[in-house]
Amino acid sequence: MATYIQNVKFPAFLLVLIVSVPLAVAAPGSDNKPNIVLVLMDNFGYGEIGVYGGGVLRGAPTPRIDSIAAEGFQLTNFNVEAECTPSRTSLMTGRYGIRARQRPDGPPRGIWWGITEWEITLAEMLSDAGYATGMFGKWHLGDTEGRFPTDQGFDEWYGIPNSSDRAFWPDSDSWQEGAHPDLEFTYVVSSKRGETPKKLEVYGREKRKTIDREITDHAIDFIKRKAKTRQPFFAYLPYTQTHEPVDAHPDFKGTTGNGSFADVLAQTDAYVGELLDTIDELGLKDNTIFIFTSDNGREGITRSFGFTGPWRGSMFSPYEGSLRVPFLIRWPGKIPAKQVSNDIVHLTDLFPTLANFVGGDIPQDRILDGVDQSDFFMGKSDKSARESIVIYIGNVLFGVKWRNWKMLIKEIDEDSYAIRTMAYPSIYNLLIDPKEEVPEGFYLDDTWVDAPLWQVIEDHLASIENDPGAPGP
Numbered sequence: 001m002a003t004y005i006q007n008v009k010f011p012a013f014l015l016v017l018i019v020s021v022p023l024a025v026a027a028p029g030s031d032n033k034p035n036i037v038l039v040l041m042d043n044f045g046y047g048e049i050g051v052y053g054g055g056v057l058r059g060a061p062t063p064r065i066d067s068i069a070a071e072g073f074q075l076t077n078f079n080v081e082a083e084c085t086p087s088r089t090s091l092m093t094g095r096y097g098i099r100a101r102q103r104p105d106g107p108p109r110g111i112w113w114g115i116t117e118w119e120i121t122l123a124e125m126l127s128d129a130g131y132a133t134g135m136f137g138k139w140h141l142g143d144t145e146g147r148f149p150t151d152q153g154f155d156e157w158y159g160i161p162n163s164s165d166r167a168f169w170p171d172s173d174s175w176q177e178g179a180h181p182d183l184e185f186t187y188v189v190s191s192k193r194g195e196t197p198k199k200l201e202v203y204g205r206e207k208r209k210t211i212d213r214e215i216t217d218h219a220i221d222f223i224k225r226k227a228k229t230r231q232p233f234f235a236y237l238p239y240t241q242t243h244e245p246v247d248a249h250p251d252f253k254g255t256t257g258n259g260s261f262a263d264v265l266a267q268t269d270a271y272v273g274e275l276l277d278t279i280d281e282l283g284l285k286d287n288t289i290f291i292f293t294s295d296n297g298r299e300g301i302t303r304s305f306g307f308t309g310p311w312r313g314s315m316f317s318p319y320e321g322s323l324r325v326p327f328l329i330r331w332p333g334k335i336p337a338k339q340v341s342n343d344i345v346h347l348t349d350l351f352p353t354l355a356n357f358v359g360g361d362i363p364q365d366r367i368l369d370g371v372d373q374s375d376f377f378m379g380k381s382d383k384s385a386r387e388s389i390v391i392y393i394g395n396v397l398f399g400v401k402w403r404n405w406k407m408l409i410k411e412i413d414e415d416s417y418a419i420r421t422m423a424y425p426s427i428y429n430l431l432i433d434p435k436e437e438v439p440e441g442f443y444l445d446d447t448w449v450d451a452p453l454w455q456v457i458e459d460h461l462a463s464i465e466n467d468p469g470a471p472g473p
């Protein structure tokens with residue numbers, strides 16, 4: 001960490017654990033608890049879908065995804081982490097990714113990434129609250145024994161353990177068999193709770209075309225099976241698109257006439273529509289929380305075709321195009337329809353918020369970074385329960401957002417990915433300069449923002465100092 005940061009003097013006060021009293025939302029008896037369907041896209045920018053300025057502008061209308069906004073709450077300042085694994089850690093644990101990987105004595109490579117068994121996942125919390133839990137899609141939080149989804153609270157899983165990067169390998173002309181003992185093609189796998197995942201098929205470019213179709217089919221089957229019981233369910237769909245390679249299903253390839261990305265956008269909208277129709281036809285609409293979001297902004301690769309809307313940059317950067325993604329939530333009768341807010345919300349907030357919606361337990365023995373947004377989502381408060389987030393790339397702290405202000409103590413060169421440590425932090429007013437084009441070098445009217453911005457960093461670093469790190473592996 002830079003000298004600049006090390007010199008910060010920590011305030012004497014201690015961090016405050018984010019612990020909330022569960023709301024009495026769910027009626028007694030698990031059969032009255034709301035079902036949860038959570039769709040998580042991969043490397044999917046803020047600007048892809050219609051209600052965020054995409055859709056037809058991107059060559060494919062997205063009426064089904066847009067309908068979630070019409071029937072629910074749309075956030076325009078929903079923040080994630082800058083890459084897959086820390087972001088999925090935030091979602092699953094309610095803790096910033098840095099907390100899962102900060103232990104300095106872990107193995108240097110291979111094992112020490114993702115989350116260890118010690119972490120209490122969203123699926124474990126919901127499982128303990130009486131939920132059936134199914135995951136259909138990409139995990140990317142650990143691929144060794146004891147760390148698969150079905151070791152971490154999911155009753156069943158169909159999908160891929162790691163990144164879709166590996167879908168290139170089987171089709172590569174330059175693949176070298178036996179190059180390293182850890183190297184093997186990724187397989188589509190399935191497992192039940194506690195089982196070793198069964199390898200089904202090699203995940204190559206052909207499989208890439210059909211896997212999101214299969215994820216949808218498996219999830220619909222799960223939802224229909226669970227609807228016959230009185231047990232509430234959590235269906236988690238981390239789709240593999242629109243991570244590269246973006247390969248549309250044969251049913252959609254060429255259908256938009258606007259290229260593979262638009263075809264996949266149309267495909268995704270149709271699949272989300274099938275999920276919504278399933279919920280509605282089963283009579284579960286009013287008793288199901290439906291969420292659509294993404295793990296991080298668009299791909300960083302040149303010509304990868306993703307779109308961040310008005311925001312600068314792409315994933316692996318500290319800019320808004322990396323951190324701000326679509327977030328739509330529908331729960332008819334509980335969450336008011338047609339709501340839009342630009343207040344800051346973070347992916348870590350889903351854990352405590354969903355825990356409060358369902359009467360689940362929030363861990364008391366560890367630091368949670370997420371805050372309970374249930375009052376905000378349900379219209380009982382017109383303000384988000386948080387005003388700030390911290391920004392990391394890997395283990396490096398880049399800066400902070402507070403209200404409409406942003407401070408970067410490091411910037412990144414978007415061509416070379418070189419990190420620049422700023423002698424004077426870059427300050428951006430995101431309402432005046434949404435694209436982060438010109439740091440406010442002479443913000444003489446507004447130097448007061450230093451105080452709240454640095455306070456967020458100081459509080460966060462104090463909490464990290466006091467955090468022993470996740471035990472494991």
Ligand SMILES: [Ca+2]
Binds near residue numbers: 295
């Ligand atoms: Ca991702």
Ligand SMILES: [Ca+2]
Binds near residue numbers: 117118119120124151
């Ligand atoms: Ca666990």
